Amino acid sequence: MKAGGLQISVVVPVYNHGKYLAEALESVLAQTWAPWEIIVIDSSTDDTADTARRFLPRIRYLFSDRNGLGDARNRGVEAARGDAVAHLDADDVWLPDKLAVQAEALTARRELELVGGYVESFFSPDLPEEARARIHCPAESLPGLSASALMVRRAVYDRVGPYETHWRLGADLNWLLRVRDAGLETFIVPQVVVRRRLHAENTGLRDREFVRERVLVLKQAMDRRRKAKGGETEPGGEA
Known part of the structure; x- marks a missing residue:
């Protein structure tokens, strides 16, 4: 592992995804750029804690009695001691050089504030064939x-600012739109950095809920930008 100058805090929020957590954490530990710390924020009601404890002391394990994703991300950021933060949802898997290519980009270009990358989706092995046909x-x-x-x-x-916790599924999008409003420099590294797992719990109903929240998040962002330019928000809109 390369221990680079940029100290990276990895935050892994998990809610009842114990069956996927080990693979996610193993992908962090396999990074060619060693993370400064790995923080697991567990809000689960299943046996996820048992899986997480297998990785002690290589991880910092924090339990939260709140199960909102925004809350979990915020707690992880608050606990982070590194120069940069990289989130990994517990059902996803990083490629081995994910941290390296992004850390190198942040190190080489001081004006950059956020670095993204390409995402490859895959069907989880436990997803039935009939479900795959609909996704x-x-x-x-x-x-x-x-x-x-x-x-x-x-x-x-x-x-x-932190992730807004009243969003069930739209906290990430809301935060990124606020990043855009702040005019921060972003960059997408031209390679796959993460594999997104498609499974029964993140498809179907959740997709429909996300679409509904996405509309509300986008409307809020439009109202916020309109207000910043001196215009008036639409009736019922939030600034």
Whole structure:
């Protein structure tokens, strides 16, 4: 492992995904750029804690009695002691050089605040064939700033603020739109950095819920930008 100058805090929020957590953590430990620390924020009601404890003392394990994703990300950021933060959802898997290529980008370009990468989707082996037929799995990797593909300078959270916790599924999108509003420099490394797992718990109903929240998040962002430019928000809109 390369222990680079940039100290990276890895935050892994998990809620009842114990069966996937070990693979996620193993992908962090296999990084060619060694993370400064690995923080697991567990809000689970299943046996996830048993899986997490197998990785002690290589991880910091924190239990939270709140199960919102925004809350978990915020607690991880608050606990982070590194120069940069990289989130990994417990059902996703990093490629071995994910941290290296992004840390090198942040080190080489001081103006960069956030670095994303390409995301490759895959069907979880435990997803039945009949369910796979109803789910779209992109054949090609896609660029983006999704949480598991992202690396953020720690100071960005002081400037943009924490994740808003009232969103059930839209906290990440809301936070990224606030990053855009702040005019921060972002960059997408031109390679796959994470594999996104498609399984029964993150498809179907959750996708429909996300679409509904996405509309509300985008409307809020439009109202916020309109207000910043001196215009008036629409009736019922939030600034």
